[in-house]
Amino acid sequence: xxxxxxxxxxxxxxxxxxxxxxxxxxxxxxxxxxxxxxxxxxxxxxxxxxxxxxxxxxxxxxxxxxxxxxxxxxxxxxxxxxxxxxxxxxxxxxxxxxxxxxxxxxxxxxxxxxxxxxxxxxxxxxxxxxxxxxxxxxxxxxxxxxxxxxxxxxxxxxxxxxxxxxxxxxxxxxxxxxxxxxxxxxxxxxxxxxxxxxxxxxxxxxxxxxxxxxxxxxxxxxxxxxxxxxxxxxxxxxxxxxxxxxxxxxxxxxxxxxxxxxxxxxxxxxxxxxxxxxxxxxxxxxxxxxxxxxxxxxxxxxxxxxxxxxxxxxxxxxxxxxxxxxxxxxxxxxxxxxxxxxxxxxxxxxxxxxxxxxxxxxxxxxxxxxxxxxxxxxxxxxxxxxxxxxxxxxxxxxxxxxxxxxxxxxxxxxxxxxxxxxxxxxxxxxxxxxxxxxxxxxxxxxxxxxxxxxxxxxxxxxxxxxxxxxxxxxxxxxxxxxxxxxxxxxxxxxxxxxxxxxxxxxxxxxxxxxxxxxxxxxxxxxxxxxxxxxxxxxxxxxxxxxxxxxxxxxxxxxxxxxxxxxxxxxxxxxxxxxxxxxxxxxxxxxxxxxxxxxxxxxxxxxxxxxxxxxxxxxxxxxxxxxxxxxxxxxxxxxxxxxxxxxxxxxxxxxxxxxxxxxx
Amino acid sequence: xxxxxxxxxxxxxxxxxxxxxxxxxxxxxxxxxxxxxxxxxxxxxxxxxxxxxxxxxxxxxxxxxxxxxxxxxxxxxxxxxxxxxxxxxxxxxxxxxxxxxxxxxxxxxxxxxxxxxxxxxxxxxxxxxxxxxxxxxxxxxxxxxxxxxxxxxxxxxxxxxxxxxxxxxxxxxxxxxxxxxxxxxxxxxxxxxxxxxxxxxxxxxxxxxxxxxxxxxxxxxxxxxxxxxxxxxxxxxxxxxxxxxxxxxxxxxxxxxxxxxxxxxxxxxxxxxxxxxxxxxxxxxxxxxxxx
Numbered sequence: 001x002x003x004x005x006x007x008x009x010x011x012x013x014x015x016x017x018x019x020x021x022x023x024x025x026x027x028x029x030x031x032x033x034x035x036x037x038x039x040x041x042x043x044x045x046x047x048x049x050x051x052x053x054x055x056x057x058x059x060x061x062x063x064x065x066x067x068x069x070x071x072x073x074x075x076x077x078x079x080x081x082x083x084x085x086x087x088x089x090x091x092x093x094x095x096x097x098x099x100x101x102x103x104x105x106x107x108x109x110x111x112x113x114x115x116x117x118x119x120x121x122x123x124x125x126x127x128x129x130x131x132x133x134x135x136x137x138x139x140x141x142x143x144x145x146x147x148x149x150x151x152x153x154x155x156x157x158x159x160x161x162x163x164x165x166x167x168x169x170x171x172x173x174x175x176x177x178x179x180x181x182x183x184x185x186x187x188x189x190x191x192x193x194x195x196x197x198x199x200x201x202x203x204x205x206x207x208x209x210x211x212x213x214x215x216x217x218x219x220x221x222x223x224x225x226x227x228x229x230x231x232x233x234x235x236x237x238x239x240x241x242x243x244x245x246x247x248x249x250x251x252x253x254x255x256x257x258x259x260x261x262x263x264x265x266x267x268x269x270x271x272x273x274x275x276x277x278x279x280x281x282x283x284x285x286x287x288x289x290x291x292x293x294x295x296x297x298x299x300x301x302x303x304x305x306x307x308x309x310x311x312x313x314x315x316x317x318x319x320x321x322x323x324x325x326x327x328x329x330x331x332x333x334x335x336x337x338x339x340x341x342x343x344x345x346x347x348x349x350x351x352x353x354x355x356x357x358x359x360x361x362x363x364x365x366x367x368x369x370x371x372x373x374x375x376x377x378x379x380x381x382x383x384x385x386x387x388x389x390x391x392x393x394x395x396x397x398x399x400x401x402x403x404x405x406x407x408x409x410x411x412x413x414x415x416x417x418x419x420x421x422x423x424x425x426x427x428x429x430x431x432x433x434x435x436x437x438x439x440x441x442x443x444x445x446x447x448x449x450x451x452x453x454x455x456x457x458x459x460x461x462x463x464x465x466x467x468x469x470x471x472x473x474x475x476x477x478x479x480x481x482x483x484x485x486x487x488x489x490x491x492x493x494x495x496x497x498x499x500x501x502x503x504x505x506x507x508x509x510x511x512x513x514x515x516x517x518x519x520x521x522x523x524x525x526x527x528x529x530x531x532x533x534x535x536x537x538x539x540x541x542x543x544x545x546x547x548x549x550x551x552x553x554x555x556x557x558x559x560x561x562x563x564x565x566x567x568x569x570x571x572x573x574x575x576x577x578x579x580x581x582x583x584x585x586x587x588x589x590x591x592x593x594x595x596x597x598x599x600x601x602x603x604x605x606x607x608x609x610x611x612x613x614x615x616x617x618x619x620x621x622x623x624x625x626x627x628x629x630x631x632x633x634x635x636x637x638x639x640x641x642x643x644x645x646x647x648x649x650x651x652x653x654x655x656x657x658x659x660x661x662x663x
Numbered sequence: 664x665x666x667x668x669x670x671x672x673x674x675x676x677x678x679x680x681x682x683x684x685x686x687x688x689x690x691x692x693x694x695x696x697x698x699x700x701x702x703x704x705x706x707x708x709x710x711x712x713x714x715x716x717x718x719x720x721x722x723x724x725x726x727x728x729x730x731x732x733x734x735x736x737x738x739x740x741x742x743x744x745x746x747x748x749x750x751x752x753x754x755x756x757x758x759x760x761x762x763x764x765x766x767x768x769x770x771x772x773x774x775x776x777x778x779x780x781x782x783x784x785x786x787x788x789x790x791x792x793x794x795x796x797x798x799x800x801x802x803x804x805x806x807x808x809x810x811x812x813x814x815x816x817x818x819x820x821x822x823x824x825x826x827x828x829x830x831x832x833x834x835x836x837x838x839x840x841x842x843x844x845x846x847x848x849x850x851x852x853x854x855x856x857x858x859x860x861x862x863x864x865x866x867x868x869x870x871x872x873x874x875x876x877x878x879x880x881x882x883x884x885x886x887x888x889x890x891x892x893x894x895x896x897x898x899x900x901x902x903x904x905x906x907x908x909x910x911x912x913x914x915x916x917x918x919x920x921x922x923x924x925x926x927x928x929x930x931x932x933x934x935x936x937x938x939x940x941x942x943x944x945x946x947x948x949x950x951x952x953x954x955x
Contacts, residue, residue: 029955203954213950219940221929222748244946246938248747248929253773257740260733264713264744267731269936272748290734385947389940420936421729421745422752424708429723429730432716440679441724441732 003056004147004192005066008139009081010073012040012047019071019136020051022161023143024204026153027055028377031198035493037063037374039568040314048076055147057196061341061493063374065571068191069146071139072098075638079614080602085109090191092142092184094135112146112188114138119179127172137173141180148193151181205378207345207371207490208275211301212237214349215273216245217387220299222265222272224250224258229313230369231275231303255280259287259300263362266291266298267430269420271353275301278320279310285327288362292332294430295408295416295459297356297363297392299349304368304489306567315567316369318489319541321549324364325517333359333414333462336517338366340492343382344515345371350387358392359462360418366517368540370569371490393417398425406437410454414461467519475528477510478503483579484532485511486558487539488546491570495538498575505576507583514546526554536579538562540570591651594618597631600649604656605635612637613644620651628652667704672697675707677725688865688876689719691839692786696755697726699850703753711754713742715762718793719786719865722757736766739774739783746781750924751934753853756783761791764800764820775829775858777923782852782859785822786839788867789874796870806873822862823903827896827916832857834899834916838864838883840876844912847887851914857922879910886913893917 006023010016017038024034035054041047052063068089072078078100082091087108091100095113105111116138120130137158144154158173205213212234215223225235238249252258258274265272276284281302291298304320306312324336335355339345345367352363395417398405407428409416416437419426433443436451475484477499487495492513502509512528529535529550537547537558544561551557560582564570581588592600601615617634624630628650635645648657675697683689700710710728714720716735723730729752733741738758746754763771763785774781790808791797797810801822805814826834833855837845845863852859864879886893886902891913893899899916924930932938 025955201955203951205954209954213947216950217942217947221935221938221940222744224744241950243928244950245942246929248927248935250743250747252740253769256737257743257770257773260737260740261744261747263733264731264741264746265748265935266744267741268711268745268748268752270748270938271940272744286734287737290737294731380951383951385942385944387941391940421711422708422749422936424706427707427727427729429712429732431724431732432734433732438678441721444682444721 002058002192002195003054003060003066004068005052005054005064006069006071006143006147007067007081007084008051008053008071008073009077010049012049014049014073015133015136016049016051016073019140020053022137022140022154022157024053024375024377025157026144026149028202028204029157030149030153030195031200031202032057032149032195032377033059033202034204034377035060035063035374036376037370037569048080050081061496062572063569064497065573069143071143073136073139074098079104088191090146090188092139092146094139110188112142112184114142114180114183119183120176123172123175123179127168127175130176134173134176137176138180141177142184142188144177145181145184146188146191148190148195151178202377202379203383204375205342206233206373206375207339207342207367208233208303208373209237210342210345210378210383211275211349211365211367213383214346214387215353216241216247217385218350218353219271219389220247220273220353221270222248222250222262224252224261224274225276226252226255226258226280228277228280230305230372231277231280231301233373234275234301255283256287259284262298262300263287263291263294263296266296267294267421269422271297271357273299273301275303277303277305278307278323281320281323281327288334288364289328289330289332290432291362292328292334292459293330293432293434295360296430297360299352299356299363299365301365301367303372304366312567314369316490316569317540317565317567318368318491319543319545320366321517321545324366325549327364331456331460333361333459333466334518335359335361335363335466336366337363338489338515338517339371340489340513340515341371342376342378346383348515354388354390355466358390359415359466360392361462366489368489395419395423395426398423400425404438407439408435408437408455408458410437410458412461413465414458416458463519467521470516470519470521472521472524473512473514473528475510475512478508479510481508481510481533483507483509483534483536483583484529485509485579486514486529486535486537486547486550487511488514491538491540494570494572494575497572498579501572502576502579514550517549520553522553525550526556529554529556534559534583536560536562536582538570538575540564592631592649592654594631597633597649600654600656601633601635601647604647604659610645612639614638626650626657630657669704670701670706672701675700675727677727679724681725682721683718684869686868687718688788688839688863688867689722689786691842691845692719692757692784692863692865693722693725695837695839695842695845695849696722696757696784698846699853700728700753702846702850703853705753705853709752711742711745711749711752713745713754713756714738715758715767716793717759717762717791719757719759720762736762737770738762739767739770742781743774743779746779747927747930747935749934749936750930751937754781755853756781758785759792760785760787760789760801760822761799764822768800772825772829775826775831775860778830778832778857778920780856780858780922780924782849782855782861784849784852784861784863786865787822787862788865788871789819790867790871792867792870803873808870821903822860823915824900826860827900827903830858831860832918832920833859833914834903835859835861835914836863836912837861838879838912839866840864840880841883841885841912844885848913855917857920882908882910883912884909886911886915
C-alpha cells in the first residue's frame with residue numbers, strides 16, 4: 001500500500017499538536033487517509049510527546065509501526081527516535097539548536113538539519129524575530145516536500161487556521177512553510193511520491209468528537225460531565241458548540257451529580273447523555289442501577305484509560321469491562337456497547353439513543369483513550385446529518401375514562417408505554433425502591449413476592465427482545481482461517497491490519513470484534529468460536545478481560561492471549577510477533593529488552609534531574625551476583641561525551657540495582 | 664401576571680397514605696406542601712416532587728404529582744436535571760437532614776450557588792429515623808444516639824447559615840407544629856424566583872426524645888411578628904445562629920438575584936423537553952466543515 005508515516009517528537013508546549021494538525025488536515029483535504037496518535041503525558045509543559053501521523057492512499061486503520069520521517073523538536077527526541085526511521089526516510093530538525101549524531105541513524109536515512117537562522121533572514125527583516133514555536137511550521141514545510149504533498153494545500157490550511165489573526169500572521173506562517181519546503185527541495189530527496197489525490201475532503205475527527213456530533217444528530221438536549229481525561233474533549237466540543245446545537249451542557253460538581261442530573265433530565269423526557277473516564281464512572285455506579293429500576297433512557301460514555309485508580313491518566317487501556325458490566329447492585333436491563341472505530345462510534349451513539357428510548361434503559365458505551373482521542377480521516381458519508389430518531393412507545397394523551405395509567409404496566413414485550421412528566425392524567429412517581437405496575441413501592445408495607453417476580457421478569461424481558469435487533473458479530477477475513485483473533489474496541493483497527501498481514505504472509509487469519517457486551521450474542525459467538533482452529537484474544541490489558549467474559553458467556557476458552565499494558569496502544573507487528581510466539585508454543589518473554597532498558601535509563605535520568613546525561617552503550621551480563629542477568633549501561637554527558645555514570649538494571653525484575661556517577 | 668386559580672388540598676391527595684409513625688412531623692410538612700401548591704394553583708401534572716432516601720424522602724409517593732424518589736443524597740442533582748429539562752414544571756425537592764445535609768451536602772452547596780429556581784424543603788428531625796436512630800449532621804452536641812452512645816462529639820451543622828453564605832436567595836425555617844405558618848413559608852419559597860431552602864423542624868417521635876414538639880414549642884417565635892427585614896445579608900447570617908432559649912421561624916433571608924436559568928443560553932427559548940429533535944442541516948454541515 002502507498003503510505004508514509006511522519007513522527008513529530010518534542011516536549012509539551014512545543015506546539016506539536018498544531019503542526020500535526022496542519023499536516024493531517026492538508027492530507028485529509030487532498031483525499032489521502034490519515035490516522036494520528038499522540039502519545040502524551042499528564043503534564044502541561046515539558047515531558048515527552050510523540051505524535052505519529054500515518055498517511056495512506058487507502059484507509060489506514062491504526063498508526064502502524066513504520067517511521068519514515070522524524071521531526072525532532074528537541075535534542076531528546078533525536079536520541080529517542082532517530083534510530084527508528086526506516087531506510088529511505090529522513091530526519092528533520094532545527095540545525096541551529098539540535099545535533100544528530102550519525103551513529104544514531106540507520107543507513108540510507110537522510111539527515112536534514114534546517115539552518116533556521118539562514119533561511120528565515122528575509123522573513124525576520126519583514127516580520128521581526130521568529131518565535132521558537134514557529135520552527136515547527138518550517139519543519140512542516142520540509143515534511144510537505146518529503147511526503148510529496150506539495151505546498152498548496154498546507155498553505156490553505158494555515159490560511160484557515162490563522163484567518164482570525166489577520167493577513168500578516170497568515171503571510172508569515174506561509175512564508176515559514178515555504179522556507180522549509182524550498183530548503184528541503186534543494187537539499188533532500190522526496191520520501192514518498194506519486195500520490196493520487198482524490199481531493200475528496202474528509203473530516204479529521206476523534207472518537208469523542210464523533211460521539212458528540214452523533215448526539216447532536218440524534219436529538220440529545222442535555223449533556224453533563226465533570227472534567228476527566230480522556231472524556232473531557234466530549235465536554236469541550238459540546239460546550240464550544242452549545243449555542244449552535246441547543247444542547248444544554250452542564251459541568252457538575254462531581255460525577256455523582258453528573259449521572260444523577262442526566263437521569264433527571266432523562267426522566268423529564270429529553271434525550272440525555274453524560275461522559276466520564278473509568279474513575280468517574282466508579283463514582284456513578286449506584287445511579288446506573290437507579291436508571292435501570294426506574295426504566296430511564298440515559299446514555300453514559302465510559303472512556304477507559306490506564307488504571308487502576310488514577311493509573312495512567314493519559315494512556316490507553318481496555319481494563320474496565322468488569323467495572324461497567326458489574327456497575328451497580330442488583331440485576332437490571334441495560335445495553336453495554338463498545339464501538340470499534342470512529343465511524344462506529346457515530347452509529348453506536350445514534351443507536352444508543354434509540355435503544356435507550358425504545359427499551360427505556362441506561363446505555364453504557366465503553367470507549368478507550370485511543371478511540372476517543374486519536375484523530376482520523378473519516379468519509380463524510382459516515383456522519384449523516386439526518387438519522388433515525390425512535391422515541392419508543394410514548395403516551396401522548398390519556399383520558400381518565402381509559403382507567404388508571406400504569407407507568408410500569410406488565411407487558412409481553414417488557415416495555416411499558418411511557419408518559420412524559422407534564423402529561424395530564426398519567427401522574428406517577430419514579431422510585432428507586434422496587435414497585436408495582438402503578439409505581440407504588442413494594443418494599444415497605446406492601447411487600448408482595450409475586451409482584452416483585454413479575455416486575456423483575458418484565459424488566460428482564462427487555463434484554464431478550466433487545467438482543468433480537470442487535471447485529472450479531474461476524475468473522476472478518478478468510479472463513480477457513482488457521483487463526484482467529486478476538487478483540488474489542490479500538491484494538492480492532494490494529495487487529496485488522498495484523499490479520500491481513502499474517503494472511504498475506506501465509507498464515508490465514510481472520511478476526512472477531514465484540515461490540516455488544518450486554519445483552520450478549522451467546523449463541524452466535526459460541527457457534528463461531530467452536531469452529532475456530534486457534535483462538536487468540538488481543539487486548540490492551542493484563543488479564544484478558546474480554547477473553548474471560550467470552551468464556552463466562554460461552555464456556556469457550558482462548559488458546560492464547562496477546563496483551564499490552566504499558567500504556568501504549570498495540571501495533572500490528574507487535575501483535576503478529578506475539579501471535580507467532582503463541583502458535584510456536586513459546587513462553588512469553590517478559591525480560592527487559594535493550595530498547596526498554598534504554599527507556600528505563602531515560603526515565604531514571606529525567607526523574608533524578610540528570611538530563612545532562614544520556615545512555616550510550618548497553619551490554620548484557622549473565623551473572624554478576626545480582627541474582628539475575630543485568631543490563632549494564634554506560635552513560636555519558638550529552639555535550640562532551642565524557643563518561644557520566646553507570647547503571648545496572650535487572651533483566652528479569654527491571655529493578656535499578658545501582659547507579660554510580662563517574663568520578 | 665395571570666390570575667391564580669387556587670386548587671383545593673385534596674387535588675394533591677396521593678394514591679397511598681403515608682406510612683410514617685403516628686405523630687411524625689412529616690405529616691404536617693406533606694399537608695403544607697399540598698396546601699402551598701394549591702394556593703399557587705399549580706396543577707398536579709405541572710408539579711415535580713423529587714426526593715432522596717429516608718423517612719421523609721418517601722413523600723413523593725404520598726402526593727398526587729409527578730415524583731422522583733431517587734437515591735440517598737442525590738435528590739438535588741436528579742431534581743436539577745429534571746428541572747433543567749422541563750422548566751415549565753415547578754420542582755420541589757423534599758427530604759431529610761441526613762439526605763440533604765449529610766450524604767448530599769456537596770450537591771446542595773452547588774445548587775445554592777447556582778441559584779437554581781427550585782424549592783428545597785428539608786424535614787429536619789436531627790436524627791436518622793429510617794435506619795433506626797443514629798446521629799445526623801444536625802444532631803445536637805452531647806445527644807446520645809445509637810451510633811453515639813457516649814454522646815455526640817461533633818458540632819451540628821447550621822443549615823441556614825450555610826444556605827445564606829452559599830448563595831441561596833430564599834432561606835427560611837418552619838416547624839410542623841406551626842402548620843399555618845409553614846404553608847406560608849413553603850408557598851413563599853415556591854413563589855420565589857431562585858433557590859429556596861426551607862429547613863423545617865419535623866420532630867421524630869420515635870428516635871429523637873430531645874428535640875420534641877414541646878421542646879420546640881417552648882423556644883420558637885415568628886420573625887414575621889417581629890418586623891424582621893430579611894434583605895440584610897449579614898444580619899441574616901447573625902440571626903441564623905440564634906439557637907437555644909429562643910429559635911426564630913420564618914424567612915431569615917430573601918433577595919432577588921439572576922437564576923441559573925436566566926444565564927443558560929439554551930433555556931431562553933422555552934423548555935428543552937419541547938424543543939425539536941435532530942440536527943439542523945446547515946448547522947450540522949458547518950460543524951463537519953470545521954473538522955476538515
